[in-house]
Amino acid sequence: MSKHAKEMGILKEHLGKHQLKFTRQRELILDAFLKQEHITAEEMYHQLARKDPHLGLATIYRTLNLFCEAGLAQARHFGTQTQYDNVSHKGHHDHLICTGCGKIVEFENCDIERLQEEVATRNGFTIQTHRLELYGLCSRCRH
Amino acid sequence: MSKHAKEMGILKEHLGKHQLKFTRQRELILDAFLKQEHITAEEMYHQLARKDPHLGLATIYRTLNLFCEAGLAQARHFGTQTQYDNVSHKGHHDHLICTGCGKIVEFENCDIERLQEEVATRNGFTIQTHRLELYGLCSRCRH
DNA sequence: GTTGAAATTGATAACCCGTCTCAAAAAGAA
DNA sequence: TTCTTTTTGAGACGGGTTATCAATTTCAAC
Ligand SMILES: [Mn+2]
Ligand SMILES: [Mn+2]
Ligand SMILES: [Zn+2]
Ligand SMILES: [Zn+2]
Helix, strand or coil: CCCCHHHHHHHHHHHHHCCCCCCHHHHHHHHHHCCCCEECHHHHHHHHCCCCCCCCHHHHHHHHHHHHHHCCEEEECCCCCCEEEECCCCCCCEEEEECCCCCEEEECCHHHHHHHHHHHHHCCCEEEEEEEEEEEECCCCCC | CCCCHHHHHHHHHHHHHCCCCCCHHHHHHHHHHCCCCEECHHHHHHHHCCCCCCCCHHHHHHHHHHHHHHCCEEEECCCCCCEEEECCCCCCCEEEEECCCCCEEEECCHHHHHHHHHHHHHCCCEEEEEEEEEEEECCCCCC
16 A cells, blocks of 8 residues: 555545546656645656656646645745645644745644634625735744 | 825835935825725726826836835735735735635734734744735625 | 547746836936 | 936846647547
8 A cells, every 4th residue: 555545545536526637747746745745846846857857847837736626735825936735634724934044834723713714704704715824033043 | 285195204204214216106106006905016007097108017016116115005915916005004904805706805803913923932933924814705705 | 458539748938927127317416 | 507316118038837739648448
Protein backbone atom coordinates (compact mmCIF):
# COMPACT_ATOMS: atom_id res chain seq x y z
CA MET A 1 0.00 0.00 0.00
CA SER A 2 1.44 3.28 -1.16
CA LYS A 3 2.20 6.11 1.18
CA HIS A 4 -0.51 8.37 -0.23
CA ALA A 5 -3.18 5.82 -0.93
CA LYS A 6 -5.97 7.78 0.69
CA GLU A 7 -5.33 10.98 -1.24
CA MET A 8 -4.75 9.03 -4.43
CA GLY A 9 -8.20 7.58 -3.84
CA ILE A 10 -9.74 11.01 -3.44
CA LEU A 11 -8.11 12.13 -6.66
CA LYS A 12 -9.25 9.05 -8.59
CA GLU A 13 -12.80 9.50 -7.37
CA HIS A 14 -12.77 13.10 -8.54
CA LEU A 15 -11.35 12.07 -11.90
CA GLY A 16 -14.01 9.40 -12.32
CA LYS A 17 -16.83 11.82 -11.59
CA HIS A 18 -15.60 14.28 -14.19
CA GLN A 19 -14.47 11.89 -16.93
CA LEU A 20 -10.88 12.88 -16.46
CA LYS A 21 -7.97 10.52 -16.81
CA PHE A 22 -5.36 9.23 -14.43
CA THR A 23 -1.94 10.06 -15.82
CA ARG A 24 1.65 9.50 -14.86
CA GLN A 25 2.07 13.27 -14.44
CA ARG A 26 -0.86 13.59 -12.08
CA GLU A 27 0.44 10.77 -9.94
CA LEU A 28 3.93 12.23 -9.87
CA ILE A 29 2.72 15.70 -8.95
CA LEU A 30 0.38 14.45 -6.24
CA ASP A 31 3.18 12.48 -4.62
CA ALA A 32 5.43 15.53 -4.54
CA PHE A 33 2.65 17.82 -3.40
CA LEU A 34 1.67 15.72 -0.40
CA LYS A 35 5.17 15.97 1.00
CA GLN A 36 4.77 19.75 1.39
CA GLU A 37 2.77 22.10 3.57
CA HIS A 38 2.76 24.85 0.97
CA ILE A 39 4.40 25.08 -2.40
CA THR A 40 4.32 27.30 -5.46
CA ALA A 41 4.02 25.99 -9.00
CA GLU A 42 7.55 27.13 -9.88
CA GLU A 43 9.04 25.49 -6.81
CA MET A 44 7.40 22.24 -7.76
CA TYR A 45 8.55 22.69 -11.34
CA HIS A 46 12.19 22.88 -10.31
CA GLN A 47 11.83 20.17 -7.75
CA LEU A 48 10.33 17.71 -10.22
CA ALA A 49 12.72 18.61 -13.03
CA ARG A 50 15.04 15.94 -11.64
CA LYS A 51 12.47 13.16 -11.84
CA ASP A 52 11.03 14.21 -15.20
CA PRO A 53 12.90 16.94 -17.09
CA HIS A 54 10.13 17.19 -19.66
CA LEU A 55 7.31 17.95 -17.25
CA GLY A 56 5.86 21.29 -18.33
CA LEU A 57 5.08 24.22 -16.08
CA ALA A 58 1.59 24.50 -17.53
CA THR A 59 0.89 20.92 -16.51
CA ILE A 60 1.90 21.72 -12.96
CA TYR A 61 -0.44 24.71 -12.82
CA ARG A 62 -3.27 22.70 -14.34
CA THR A 63 -2.73 19.82 -11.97
CA LEU A 64 -2.46 21.93 -8.81
CA ASN A 65 -5.69 23.66 -9.80
CA LEU A 66 -7.23 20.25 -10.31
CA PHE A 67 -6.19 19.32 -6.77
CA CYS A 68 -8.01 22.43 -5.55
CA GLU A 69 -11.17 21.28 -7.28
CA ALA A 70 -10.77 17.85 -5.77
CA GLY A 71 -10.45 19.38 -2.31
CA LEU A 72 -6.87 18.24 -1.76
CA ALA A 73 -5.34 21.70 -2.07
CA GLN A 74 -6.27 25.31 -1.54
CA ALA A 75 -4.79 28.23 -3.46
CA ARG A 76 -3.56 31.09 -1.32
CA HIS A 77 -2.14 34.40 -2.42
CA PHE A 78 0.36 35.30 0.27
CA GLY A 79 2.93 37.23 -1.66
CA THR A 80 3.50 37.61 -5.33
CA GLN A 81 3.08 33.93 -6.23
CA THR A 82 0.19 31.60 -5.50
CA GLN A 83 0.89 29.16 -2.71
CA TYR A 84 -0.85 25.80 -2.99
CA ASP A 85 -1.74 24.71 0.50
CA ASN A 86 -1.95 21.03 1.37
CA VAL A 87 -5.24 20.58 3.20
CA SER A 88 -5.73 16.90 2.55
CA HIS A 89 -4.94 15.59 5.99
CA LYS A 90 -5.60 18.61 8.18
CA GLY A 91 -8.72 20.68 8.16
CA HIS A 92 -9.12 24.33 7.48
CA HIS A 93 -6.52 26.63 8.99
CA ASP A 94 -5.20 30.16 8.75
CA HIS A 95 -1.70 31.63 8.68
CA LEU A 96 0.86 33.78 10.42
CA ILE A 97 3.44 35.08 7.96
CA CYS A 98 6.79 36.61 8.93
CA THR A 99 7.53 39.70 6.88
CA GLY A 100 11.20 39.30 7.75
CA CYS A 101 12.07 35.76 6.71
CA GLY A 102 8.92 34.56 5.00
CA LYS A 103 8.26 31.85 7.58
CA ILE A 104 4.66 30.61 7.61
CA VAL A 105 2.96 29.21 10.70
CA GLU A 106 -0.41 27.53 10.49
CA PHE A 107 -3.02 27.97 13.16
CA GLU A 108 -6.63 27.25 13.88
CA ASN A 109 -8.84 29.20 16.23
CA CYS A 110 -12.46 28.24 16.78
CA ASP A 111 -13.25 31.39 18.71
CA ILE A 112 -12.26 33.57 15.79
CA GLU A 113 -14.24 31.41 13.40
CA ARG A 114 -17.29 31.67 15.61
CA LEU A 115 -17.03 35.46 15.79
CA GLN A 116 -16.72 35.58 12.02
CA GLU A 117 -19.99 33.72 11.73
CA GLU A 118 -21.60 36.21 14.08
CA VAL A 119 -20.40 39.15 12.03
CA ALA A 120 -21.69 37.54 8.85
CA THR A 121 -25.09 36.72 10.32
CA ARG A 122 -25.46 40.22 11.68
CA ASN A 123 -24.96 41.52 8.14
CA GLY A 124 -27.21 39.01 6.45
CA PHE A 125 -24.37 37.03 4.89
CA THR A 126 -23.77 33.30 4.68
CA ILE A 127 -20.05 32.60 4.70
CA GLN A 128 -18.64 30.26 2.08
CA THR A 129 -14.95 30.77 2.69
CA HIS A 130 -12.71 33.20 4.43
CA ARG A 131 -9.14 34.36 4.45
CA LEU A 132 -7.28 35.40 7.56
CA GLU A 133 -3.62 36.24 7.37
CA LEU A 134 -1.57 37.83 10.13
CA TYR A 135 1.59 39.53 8.95
CA GLY A 136 4.37 40.42 11.36
CA LEU A 137 7.77 39.49 12.70
CA CYS A 138 8.62 36.10 14.14
CA SER A 139 10.67 35.93 17.34
CA ARG A 140 13.97 35.47 15.48
CA CYS A 141 13.40 38.38 13.10
CA ARG A 142 12.36 40.79 15.85
CA HIS A 143 15.95 41.00 17.10
CA MET B 1 -14.08 75.78 2.40
CA SER B 2 -13.93 72.80 0.06
CA LYS B 3 -15.69 69.56 0.81
CA HIS B 4 -12.47 67.62 1.30
CA ALA B 5 -10.44 70.25 3.07
CA LYS B 6 -9.27 67.97 5.87
CA GLU B 7 -7.99 65.24 3.56
CA MET B 8 -6.49 67.81 1.23
CA GLY B 9 -4.63 69.08 4.27
CA ILE B 10 -3.32 65.63 5.11
CA LEU B 11 -2.13 65.23 1.54
CA LYS B 12 -0.42 68.61 1.46
CA GLU B 13 1.33 67.90 4.72
CA HIS B 14 2.63 64.63 3.33
CA LEU B 15 3.76 66.32 0.14
CA GLY B 16 5.58 69.01 2.12
CA LYS B 17 7.44 66.48 4.23
CA HIS B 18 8.68 64.60 1.20
CA GLN B 19 9.44 67.51 -1.14
CA LEU B 20 6.69 66.48 -3.51
CA LYS B 21 4.50 68.89 -5.43
CA PHE B 22 0.83 69.68 -5.37
CA THR B 23 -0.55 69.16 -8.86
CA ARG B 24 -3.86 69.55 -10.64
CA GLN B 25 -3.93 65.76 -11.20
CA ARG B 26 -3.39 64.94 -7.54
CA GLU B 27 -6.18 67.26 -6.53
CA LEU B 28 -8.53 65.85 -9.14
CA ILE B 29 -7.81 62.25 -8.18
CA LEU B 30 -8.17 62.91 -4.46
CA ASP B 31 -11.55 64.52 -4.98
CA ALA B 32 -12.81 61.55 -6.96
CA PHE B 33 -11.27 59.05 -4.55
CA LEU B 34 -12.91 60.50 -1.46
CA LYS B 35 -16.35 60.00 -2.97
CA GLN B 36 -15.79 56.22 -2.99
CA GLU B 37 -15.49 53.49 -0.39
CA HIS B 38 -13.35 51.32 -2.66
CA ILE B 39 -12.20 51.77 -6.20
CA THR B 40 -9.75 50.22 -8.63
CA ALA B 41 -7.30 52.24 -10.69
CA GLU B 42 -9.07 51.30 -13.95
CA GLU B 43 -12.45 52.30 -12.59
CA MET B 44 -11.07 55.66 -11.62
CA TYR B 45 -9.38 55.97 -14.99
CA HIS B 46 -12.67 55.58 -16.85
CA GLN B 47 -14.54 57.72 -14.39
CA LEU B 48 -12.10 60.62 -14.70
CA ALA B 49 -11.77 60.32 -18.47
CA ARG B 50 -14.73 62.67 -18.73
CA LYS B 51 -13.13 65.39 -16.65
CA ASP B 52 -9.67 65.03 -18.16
CA PRO B 53 -9.31 62.76 -21.20
CA HIS B 54 -5.54 63.03 -21.09
CA LEU B 55 -5.08 61.79 -17.54
CA GLY B 56 -2.84 58.73 -17.78
CA LEU B 57 -3.43 55.39 -16.09
CA ALA B 58 0.10 55.40 -14.73
CA THR B 59 -0.60 58.68 -12.98
CA ILE B 60 -3.65 57.18 -11.33
CA TYR B 61 -1.66 54.22 -10.05
CA ARG B 62 1.12 56.48 -8.84
CA THR B 63 -1.28 58.81 -7.11
CA LEU B 64 -3.34 56.11 -5.41
CA ASN B 65 -0.12 54.59 -4.12
CA LEU B 66 0.86 58.02 -2.89
CA PHE B 67 -2.43 58.21 -0.98
CA CYS B 68 -1.53 54.90 0.67
CA GLU B 69 1.77 56.36 1.83
CA ALA B 70 -0.03 59.41 3.14
CA GLY B 71 -2.43 57.20 5.11
CA LEU B 72 -5.50 58.22 3.16
CA ALA B 73 -5.91 54.92 1.35
CA GLN B 74 -5.11 51.27 1.79
CA ALA B 75 -4.46 48.82 -1.03
CA ARG B 76 -6.43 45.59 -0.83
CA HIS B 77 -6.32 42.57 -3.10
CA PHE B 78 -9.86 41.22 -3.06
CA GLY B 79 -10.15 39.79 -6.51
CA THR B 80 -7.92 40.10 -9.49
CA GLN B 81 -7.45 43.87 -9.30
CA THR B 82 -6.20 45.99 -6.43
CA GLN B 83 -8.93 47.82 -4.60
CA TYR B 84 -7.94 51.15 -3.07
CA ASP B 85 -9.83 51.49 0.17
CA ASN B 86 -10.77 54.90 1.51
CA VAL B 87 -9.67 54.91 5.15
CA SER B 88 -9.39 58.65 5.60
CA HIS B 89 -12.44 59.16 7.77
CA LYS B 90 -12.88 55.72 9.33
CA GLY B 91 -10.26 53.64 11.03
CA HIS B 92 -9.13 50.14 10.26
CA HIS B 93 -11.80 47.70 9.16
CA ASP B 94 -12.27 44.35 7.46
CA HIS B 95 -14.66 43.13 4.77
CA LEU B 96 -17.53 40.87 3.87
CA ILE B 97 -17.62 40.19 0.14
CA CYS B 98 -20.60 38.74 -1.72
CA THR B 99 -19.49 36.11 -4.22
CA GLY B 100 -22.79 36.58 -6.02
CA CYS B 101 -22.98 40.28 -6.76
CA GLY B 102 -19.62 41.58 -5.59
CA LYS B 103 -21.13 43.73 -2.86
CA ILE B 104 -18.65 44.71 -0.16
CA VAL B 105 -19.64 45.41 3.44
CA GLU B 106 -17.19 46.89 5.90
CA PHE B 107 -17.05 45.81 9.52
CA GLU B 108 -14.94 46.16 12.60
CA ASN B 109 -14.73 43.69 15.44
CA CYS B 110 -12.51 44.27 18.45
CA ASP B 111 -12.99 40.76 19.80
CA ILE B 112 -11.58 39.24 16.65
CA GLU B 113 -8.67 41.66 16.67
CA ARG B 114 -7.91 40.78 20.28
CA LEU B 115 -7.96 37.04 19.53
CA GLN B 116 -5.62 37.63 16.61
CA GLU B 117 -3.15 39.25 18.98
CA GLU B 118 -3.41 36.26 21.28
CA VAL B 119 -2.71 33.82 18.48
CA ALA B 120 0.29 35.86 17.39
CA THR B 121 1.72 36.14 20.90
CA ARG B 122 1.29 32.44 21.48
CA ASN B 123 3.41 31.82 18.37
CA GLY B 124 6.05 34.40 19.17
CA PHE B 125 4.92 36.83 16.48
CA THR B 126 4.39 40.57 16.61
CA ILE B 127 1.60 41.56 14.22
CA GLN B 128 2.22 44.43 11.83
CA THR B 129 -0.86 44.11 9.65
CA HIS B 130 -3.55 41.59 8.93
CA ARG B 131 -6.08 40.71 6.31
CA LEU B 132 -9.49 39.29 7.09
CA GLU B 133 -11.98 38.73 4.33
CA LEU B 134 -15.22 36.81 4.63
CA TYR B 135 -16.59 35.54 1.33
CA GLY B 136 -20.19 34.41 1.00
CA LEU B 137 -23.65 35.28 -0.21
CA CYS B 138 -25.52 38.39 0.81
CA SER B 139 -29.18 38.12 1.72
CA ARG B 140 -30.36 39.08 -1.77
CA CYS B 141 -28.09 36.64 -3.58
CA ARG B 142 -29.00 33.73 -1.32
CA HIS B 143 -32.45 33.50 -2.94
C1' DG C 1 -4.31 -6.72 -27.90
C1' DT C 2 -6.20 -3.39 -31.31
C1' DT C 3 -8.80 0.38 -32.30
C1' DG C 4 -10.46 4.94 -31.89
C1' DA C 5 -12.73 8.72 -29.51
C1' DA C 6 -11.70 11.80 -25.87
C1' DA C 7 -8.60 13.79 -22.64
C1' DT C 8 -3.89 15.35 -21.68
C1' DT C 9 0.47 17.10 -22.43
C1' DG C 10 4.38 20.41 -23.43
C1' DA C 11 6.11 24.42 -25.82
C1' DT C 12 5.18 28.78 -26.17
C1' DA C 13 2.12 32.64 -27.29
C1' DA C 14 -1.05 35.54 -25.19
C1' DC C 15 -2.92 37.81 -21.28
C1' DC C 16 -3.63 40.85 -17.36
C1' DC C 17 -2.22 44.07 -14.07
C1' DG C 18 0.86 46.98 -12.58
C1' DT C 19 5.50 49.33 -12.80
C1' DC C 20 9.31 51.46 -15.35
C1' DT C 21 11.28 54.61 -18.84
C1' DC C 22 12.03 58.93 -20.69
C1' DA C 23 11.26 63.17 -23.03
C1' DA C 24 8.18 67.03 -22.43
C1' DA C 25 5.53 69.81 -19.20
C1' DA C 26 4.50 71.82 -14.76
C1' DA C 27 5.56 73.37 -10.07
C1' DG C 28 7.40 76.51 -7.08
C1' DA C 29 11.44 78.70 -4.64
C1' DA C 30 14.49 82.39 -5.44
C1' DT D 1 11.15 85.53 -14.88
C1' DT D 2 14.55 82.04 -14.01
C1' DC D 3 16.02 77.59 -13.05
C1' DT D 4 16.07 73.30 -10.70
C1' DT D 5 13.28 69.55 -9.34
C1' DT D 6 9.31 66.92 -9.68
C1' DT D 7 5.54 65.17 -12.37
C1' DT D 8 3.20 63.66 -16.23
C1' DG D 9 1.56 60.68 -20.22
C1' DA D 10 2.47 57.23 -23.68
C1' DG D 11 3.88 53.17 -24.23
C1' DA D 12 7.34 49.48 -23.37
C1' DC D 13 8.24 46.08 -20.14
C1' DG D 14 7.85 42.34 -16.48
C1' DG D 15 6.10 38.55 -13.53
C1' DG D 16 2.75 35.19 -12.93
C1' DT D 17 -0.80 32.51 -14.93
C1' DT D 18 -3.85 30.79 -18.57
C1' DA D 19 -4.95 29.77 -23.56
C1' DT D 20 -3.68 27.52 -27.87
C1' DC D 21 -2.84 23.57 -30.55
C1' DA D 22 -0.55 19.67 -32.62
C1' DA D 23 1.26 15.43 -30.87
C1' DT D 24 0.74 11.94 -27.42
C1' DT D 25 -1.56 9.16 -24.01
C1' DT D 26 -5.42 7.08 -21.74
C1' DC D 27 -8.94 3.72 -21.54
C1' DA D 28 -13.39 1.78 -22.91
C1' DA D 29 -15.19 -0.99 -26.50
C1' DC D 30 -14.38 -4.41 -29.45
MN1 LIG E 1 -1.35 26.14 5.36
MN1 LIG F 1 -13.20 49.14 3.11
ZN1 LIG G 1 10.96 35.67 10.56
ZN1 LIG H 1 -24.81 39.61 -3.25
